[in-house]
Structures are given as structure tokens and as C-alpha cells.
Amino acid sequence: MFVVFLGPPGAGKGTQAARLVETLKIAHLSTGELLRSEIANATELGRQANEFIQKGELVPDDLVVNLVSTQFDLPELAPGCLLDGFPRTLGQAQALDQELAKRSNRIRAAVEIQVEQHELERRLMSRKRDDDNWETIRQRFREYQEETVPLRDYYRKQGLLRQVDGAGSQDEVFDRILAAIQESS
Ligand code: AMP
Numbered sequence: 001m002f003v004v005f006l007g008p009p010g011a012g013k014g015t016q017a018a019r020l021v022e023t024l025k026i027a028h029l030s031t032g033e034l035l036r037s038e039i040a041n042a043t044e045l046g047r048q049a050n051e052f053i054q055k056g057e058l059v060p061d062d063l064v065v066n067l068v069s070t071q072f073d074l075p076e077l078a079p080g081c082l083l084d085g086f087p088r089t090l091g092q093a094q095a096l097d098q099e100l101a102k103r104s105n106r107i108r109a110a111v112e113i114q115v116e117q118h119e120l121e122r123r124l125m126s127r128k129r130d131d132d133n134w135e136t137i138r139q140r141f142r143e144y145q146e147e148t149v150p151l152r153d154y155y156r157k158q159g160l161l162r163q164v165d166g167a168g169s170q171d172e173v174f175d176r177i178l179a180a181i182q183e184s185s
Contacts, residue, residue, distance in 0.1 A: 001026055001080035002100060003181055004087065004160075006151060007113035009140045010120035010127075011166050012173065016113065017084040019174055024181070027081035029071055031064055031088075038067075053131050056139030058147055061091040068092075072099055080108075089147045093154055109184035110155035111177055115166035117141075160184070 001024065007013050014030065021028040035053065038046030045067065049059045058064075068086055071077060087093040100106050115123075124137050131140075155161040162180035166173050 001108045002105060003082050003108055004110040005082060005084045006110055008120055008144045010124040011113040011115045013084050013113060015170060016174055016177055017082050020177065021082050027077050028084060029081045030084040031068065031086040034067055035059060056131060056136035058088055058143050061089055065092060065095045069099055087151065090150055090154060093151055107160055109162050109181050110160045111162045111164055111180055113164055113166040
């Protein structure tokens with residue numbers, strides 16, 4: 001089972017993803033985490049990616065798609081995974097479909113967590129990540145609007161989009177997401 005997780009910065013994708021993979025017994029693939037670990041290990045990819053991340057910009061598709069395709073070769077990903085923060089552009093979404101088709105697989109659902117703008121800003125400002133300063137956050141919202149929001153239509157046309165209300169407690173949101181995925185067989 002391959003599930004795509006969409007949602008603006010601060011929507012709670014990471015937190016919910018961590019719980020979902022435990023329940024669904026699938027792997028968790030977060031491109032943000034993978035990129036941060038490349039940076040921590042001071043790899044060439046990490047160095048290149050960091051320039052974009054620090055500005056709140058998206059890392060170019062070719063770098064991210066390469067990173068994800070190497071992960072798809074890992075046996076623990078074969079039964080499925082939750083894709084957290086990938087795809088974020090149409091190019092990435094198309095590349096993902098091709099990767100999955102090669103493996104005779106497809107996406108089960110694309111879950112979008114929806115949260116009001118002022119709540120997103122409040123959450124992001126109370127978080128303590130390197131790239132969480134005001135300028136960067138604004139840029140990440142812009143990128144989300146321009147590059148990632150078009151994925152809604154991409155997945156809607158395929159009947160895969162599930163929009164979930166991200167307001168309320170973590171437990172409430174979790175139950176909504178789980179129900180949305182379980183309805184998608
Ligand atoms: P995240 O942890 O998902 O919020 O990602 C943190 C940062 O990593 C983003 O602001 C982007 O700069 C970069 N990033 C993560 N995933 C992607 C992706 N799929 N495409 C491009 N850039 C990404």
C-alpha cells in the first residue's frame with residue numbers, strides 16, 4: 001500500500017505519519033527527514049539541498065527523485081510506504097507514478113491534511129527547526145501554493161484525493177486520516 005501525504009508546512013504530516021505507519025505496518029518515507037540526514041552526514045547531496053532548504057525553497061526535482069528512487073530499491077519499502085512530503089511538484093508526482101508502475105504498483109490514496117493559515121503559522125513559530133524562521137516559512141507557503149497545490153487536481157482526477165480536516169486533537173485527526181485510507185481500497 002502506497003499512500004501519499006499532502007499538506008502545507010505545519011499541517012502535522014510528520015506527527016501523523018509516525019503514528020500511521022505503526023498502525024498500518026508500512027514504511028515511512030519522509031523526504032524532509034532524508035534530506036536532513038544527508039545534511040547531517042555532510043554529503044554532497046546534503047550540501048546542495050541545504051542551500052534550498054535554508055531559503056525555504058523546494059529542492060530541485062532531479063535531486064529529490066533520485067533520492068526517492070534509491071529508497072524504493074530497499075526491501076522494507078516493497079510492501080508499501082507512507083510518502084510524507086513527497087511528491088511536492090507535478091514532476092515528482094509523475095516520476096513517482098512511473099517508479100510505482102515499474103514495480104506493478106500504484107498509489108492507494110493521496111491524503112491532504114487541511115489546516116487554517118493562522119493556525120499553521122502559530123504551529124510553525126512554536127517549532128524549533130533550523131529552517132523555521134519567519135522569512136523561510138513564508139517562502140515555504142509560497143512554494144506550497146505554487147508547486148504543491150496543483151497536485152490536488154492531479155490526484156482528484158484519478159479519484160485518489162482524500163481531504164481531511166486537520167483541526168482538533170491529534171487523536172481526532174488521526175482517526176479521520178485512518179478512516180480515509182481504509183475507505184480507499
Ligand atoms: P519537510 O520536512 O517535509 O517540511 O521538508 C523540509 C524541506 O526539505 C522543505 O522545505 C524543502 O526545502 C525540502 N524538501 C522536502 N521534501 C521535498 C520534496 N519532495 N521536494 C523538494 N524539496 C523538498
